[in-house]
Amino acid sequence: MKIIIAGAGEVGFHLAKLLSYESQEITLIDPNKKSLAYADTHLDIRVIKGDATSISILKDARVNSCDLFIAVTSSETTNITVCVLAKQLGAEKTIARITNTEFIHYKDEVGFTKFGIDELISPEALAASEIELSLKQSSFNENYEFEDGALTMAGLTLSKTASFIGKTVKEAAQIFPEIHFVPIAIQRFGTQFTIIPRGDTKFKRGDNVVFITSEGGDEELCRLTGKVNREIKNVMILGGSQIGYKTARDLSEKGFNVKLLEGDRDRAFDLAEELTKVLVINSDGRNVDLLEEENISEMDAFIAVGTNSETNIMSCLVAKSKGVKKTIALVENIDYFDLSHSIGIDTLINKKLLAANNIFRYIRKGEVVAMTKLNNLNAELLEFEVKGTSAICNKIIKNINFPRTAIIGGVVRNGVGMIALGDFKIEEGDRVVVCCLLQSIKRVEKLFL
Template identity: 35%
Template sequence: MFGQRSTPQENILILGLGGVGYYLAKRLAHEEYAITIIEPDAKVLSRADGQIDARLIKGSALDIDCWKEADAGKMNYLIAATNNDAVNMMASIIGDRFGITRKIARIRSRQFGNEDSILTARDLKLDLLINPEELAAQEIVRLIKLNAGNEIIDIADGQIQLLATEITDQSPFANKQLKDIAREFNEFPFRVVAIARGISTIIPSGQQELFPNDQIFIMAANRHLPRLMEITDIRLHRQQKTMILGGGMVGMRVAELLQKSVKVTLIENDEVRAEELSYNLANTEVLCGDGSDADVLTAAGLLSMDTFIATTGENETNIMSCLLAKNLMRKSQPKGQAKGYVAEARTISLVTKEDYLVLAQTTGSNIALNKKVMAGNEILKFIRRNELFSVAHLHGFDAEVVELIAAPKSQITRRPLSKLDPFYLDKLIIGSVLREDGWNIAVGDTQIKENERVIVICPSLYLKDVRKLFQG
């Protein structure tokens, strides 16, 4: 259980310091796992040296001498994260021969690893197969099928929910401190647990003020969500039309998953690729054009869309296209529209740079997704599965939600939340605690007791500090 870790330090071998590998190496090394990395590119290793607390070995993932130098037989986990599917699949088999018990591989092809595949995960000796593009596509589809204008995340077996929304000029929360919001809206308990502003994520205190254009996550009990949406002027609406910019692996897969239930228009800049997509996506309208051009978007029917999704391979194109789409929709909204009316498309952008996530979230994107972060977090959940009851990453925020247990005599049990060490007050929020009457939203005078299950929100890199707070 998280906060009561008594097992010896676990050894993890990572093959490849590409996007997923680098992200995982940083996270796991910070959490005091013993990391060994095999990477063939000297420049990549040089960048990692000094930034990642890990043993670095220059060489090929298929060079057995490198495996021996890494003491592969002593590893608890193998993470094959090179950019080559075949190498990752072969590495899992090699890892099995070395006796590594838990093996994870990043495999982009959907032809391998499934129960009906020629080579199943069992054949490949894999415990977890990660497909970043499939994860991103499935998450986009999940968000669209929520039938709401904002993101909702279930935690604590669905008993607690996190609602993402934007603070507008008309929002009842705009230009108010959180402590004043809590006093004014005291019908039931809820907490603002994270704020995305500019390029920063804020874990707020009661003195934090909310401003227009802030993106926030609010935590509340499931039974209070409808009333919370009324308070924040969020209106549910039916998904009827979706526009996708970019026909790569993610864009094509989203269209494939949605086209039978939602009207989908896909815009692809490459003429040959557009023709191929038109052939493969029988129920999707495929258009060839520049999706960063306002006239192209308008001619393609943007103004009648419910959701605009940018999935090209360019960060700037995705962010700016979402901003353009949002502005076009705002300009087309009839004057005098009822407050809370959903007239503009919700925008979702795919961003490959972590540093751009919060920027995307606070400019033109309602939701910003990163394949690398999503894939990495799935792997982290697998590795931590004996420590955490649940974990969720807040899209577009540098923050995570974890559910854990307070160990006897731990720091968290010694005083009310408002009296915690200031070091922790700036880095985490205790959102909810499970008691006999169910999950309770935690407030300043809440006293956590030993062995209670607790939901914590913190920046991604402070999980180690959270662990210390909950350790006995």
């Protein structure tokens, strides 16, 4: 697949790196020589120094034979312009990064596809949505919803209170036959290896396990693992960035009591004028005395989305020490994900990963409806729509030659999520959620072509 990326910033570089690992033909365009230098020497991609709005630069990148054009510069105006030009010059599909979420809200009314933009993505909006889902499922480390929650991915670490510790998947299923969840990936404590569980796989204390749940499965999972899905009402947010603003606005509109800390005085006043239901405080959040004055110990959740990752992490640790049950930190360094559970932060958010996940589904073969990569695990969750011509159509799961390093977690049929076990028959129109290790993706894709 030939892919052109305009913008070698944090999102563009990260995308180029991930795509280059998959042997895609990548061209990266940026006017800044320094931004391109590292990519040129460390990645197997082509780089072009220049302004992506230049038609001659686009032609030099051979945009006329491009399968996917991704514009992720820091300027949404540039991204929209470049995608329009790329489409007119022959690009098959275009994706533009934007910061103004109104564009997404009104995209059908405006008709962006008519003038050449197939998809709009906003890392900030994706991050705000991820935070809201994490508060909704407060007992889990990571979450992802398929088909508006018909199926939900939930990740957690097994403690000694989990009732199926020491039992195999098959034994657990026999003891709890009416459950509405299934394990799809396991990372053993202290290792970097991802296991796709089978019937003889044993649950161990400290395992980081990812489950797929249908309706009601999250409550069952909490009960059986000794977790408590606490209701969250009082929320403190550190940082009045686009993510902080959108999170505060959305949560306050849904009835949460929100306090927002912003260090810049002018920005704090602007936020106070716009967010009439939010208490905005002019403070950078690093002052422990001020946090105590603002009753941080009475907060149900603390969300740190400032510009500095280390400050976000430290602020969450302070909040945790004051008794806050749910902490969420925005981080730029993906390496921090490996440390999140050991240092005591419940959930880490990374804009680059969210944007990459959203874009990656356009690269996968088959009718991929949604996709997410699992944090810390070398695996992907893919949602495929089954076509009448798919090899998997009208087959019983246990009779499908499915890779050992992949598993069907669930099926959404007519809007209803179901846990799909061995005797389940796949039908045309089903939306099938599959978890697979990276080495088995191509085999899985072929089943849905």
